[in-house]
Amino acid sequence: MDATAQLPLWTAWLRASERSETTVRLREYHVQRYLNSVPAETDPLDLEWLVAYLANPRWKAATRRRARTSLRVCTTWLHRTGRILADPLLLIPPARAPKSVPRPCPDPVIRKALFYSNARVNAMIHLGAEAGLRRGEIAMVARNDVIEEQAGSSLIVHGKGRRERTVPLTSATYDAVQRQFELVSPETPWLFPSTGRYADTHIQPIRVGELVNEALPGHWSTHTLRHRFATEAYRNSHDLLLVQTLMGHSKPETTAIYVGLDTAQARTVVDGIRLVA
16 A cells, blocks of 8 residues: 555545644644655555654654654554554554653743844744743734733634633733734734745744754753743742643643742742751
8 A cells, every 4th residue: 555645635534524734734744754764665554664763762752752643643544444454553552651840941041042043933932931832832823813902912822622712922022923023924814924835824833843942052942931931920820720721721730740840939948947957
């Protein structure tokens, strides 16, 4: 079976299943990237080749999970529609999500990145650090998403599962967004329009991640900007439900994972229980 020839049919099935366009393109990207790595004489559904691909030692756990999910959605479709007799990915145990501590990106790192970045990346960094947007949400920002309210400007955020939320914008983030809009054609609705194959839509989330990661030194990323937002929002409010709403999480337990430890407060607590000489 020619897996590449099945790709357009599969992506059409994803759209028919009411998957968001961002999800469709992410799944398509992962599968196409995998197919491009398969030698001409190798069956792309060969279990050993799939295992070798997913075992890439250079990948982070999150990267591996995302690629595996996309491939699994595709192989499940191939199996359920009778195109293959068995789903090879059923033989690979599901990946366990590692429990990690929050890693809020430090403000000095962010300020340095903003200083050396152009208007486009500046707006992306602000939306992550001061509005808590995911990279997929940053990619989808449009002109009519910015709303003027009595107390200031806010942003309608198109989140996971087609759930929308409204996040107030700081003056710095609003200014960064407006500077970027000034560089985009007035006929273009997107804050970050795409080019090339998808010129009629917004930039892809993976590209947002690449641009922000290039601007931030070391291991900092768009996700650590979101950690920074959650940490600062909770520090200023001590209201986990409010932070949950701003982050677009369905469960407070998820929000708690993003909130970093207030080291100053923790140090005060620990100093108060030290042994007296």
